[in-house]
Amino acid sequence: GAGVSQSPSNKVTEKGKDVELRCDPISGHTALYWYRQSLGQGLEFLIYFQGNSAPDKSGLPSDRFSAERTGGSVSTLTIQRTQQEDSAVYLCASSLRVAPDTQYFGPGTRLTVL
Amino acid sequence: EDQVTQSPEALRLQEGESSSLNCSYTVSGLRGLFWYRQDPGKGPEFLFTLYSAGEEKEKERLKATLTKKESFLHITAPKPEDSATYLCAVQGGGTASKLTFGTGTRLQVTL
Numbered sequence: 352g353a354g355v356s357q358s359p360s361n362k363v364t365e366k367g368k369d370v371e372l373r374c375d376p377i378s379g380h381t382a383l384y385w386y387r388q389s390l391g392q393g394l395e396f397l398i399y400f401q402g403n404s405a406p407d408k409s410g411l412p413s414d415r416f417s418a419e420r421t422g423g424s425v426s427t428l429t430i431q432r433t434q435q436e437d438s439a440v441y442l443c444a445s446s447l448r449v450a451p452d453t454q455y456f457g458p459g460t461r462l463t464v465l
Numbered sequence: 466e467d468q469v470t471q472s473p474e475a476l477r478l479q480e481g482e483s484s485s486l487n488c489s490y491t492v493s494g495l496r497g498l499f500w501y502r503q504d505p506g507k508g509p510e511f512l513f514t515l516y517s518a519g520e521e522k523e524k525e526r527l528k529a530t531l532t533k534k535e536s537f538l539h540i541t542a543p544k545p546e547d548s549a550t551y552l553c554a555v556q557g558g559g560t561a562s563k564l565t566f567g568t569g570t571r572l573q574v575t576l
Binding site: 355382384386391392393394395396399401406407410442446449450451452453454455456457458459 | 469496497499501507508509510511514516552554556562563564565566567568569
C-alpha cells in the first residue's frame with residue numbers, strides 16, 4: 352500500500368519568509384509525528400498528533416514553529432520568519448496507534464534557508 | 466531524559482566480512498527499541514522492533530538483539546547493497562510517544 356508522503360521534496364526560501372510543509376500519513380494511522388534531521392545530527396523530535404490533537408509539542412524549537420492536523424489525516428508544519436538555522440530535512444512519520452508501535456517515515460522535505 | 470549512543474560512527478567492511486553495530490541506551494521504562502536503515506536523501510526505512518531484553522529478530526543478513534542496556538545489529542556476510550546509515554531509536558515510558566534517536570552508524574561494504 353501507499354506509504355507516508357511529503358511535499359514538497361525540496362524547498363528553498365529566503366530568510367524571513369514563511370514556509371508550509373505537508374505530510375500525508377498512511378491511511379488509517381492515528382498517530383503522526385514530525386522530526387527534524389540536521390547535517391551531522393540525529394533525528395530530533397518536534398511534535399506528535401493523536402487524531403487532530405497534539406499532546407506533545409515539547410520539541411518545537413521556538414514559537415515560529417507550529418503544526419496542525421485536520422480530519423485525522425493530513426498535517427501541515429509551518430515555519431514563520433525562517434532563519435538559516437532552520438535549514439534541515441523535515442521528516443514525517445505515522446503509526447497505527449500511539450506507543451508502543453512502529454513509526455513509518457516519509458521521504459522528507461529538504462528545507463534550505465538562504 | 467532518554468539517551469541513545471551508537472558505535473562505531475562509521476564502519477567499512479569487505480563483502481562477506483561479518484560485524485556488529487552497537488546501540489547503548491538509557492531510558493525510563495523502555496517500551497520499544499527500533500532499528501532503521503537510511504539511504505542518502507531518503508527517509509528512514511523500518512527494520513526491527515524489540516520490546517524486551519532477550520528478544521532477537523532476524524531479516525535476511527541482519528539480526529537484532531536486545532539486553533537491558535544495549536542492542537546489537539549483527540550483519541552476516543554483508544553485500545554492497547547493505548551500505549547505508551543504520552539508526553537506533555528508543556521509545557520510553559510515560560505519556561511520551563516520541564522516538565529518541567542515536568546519530569547512526571554509517572556502513573560501507575566494498576567488493
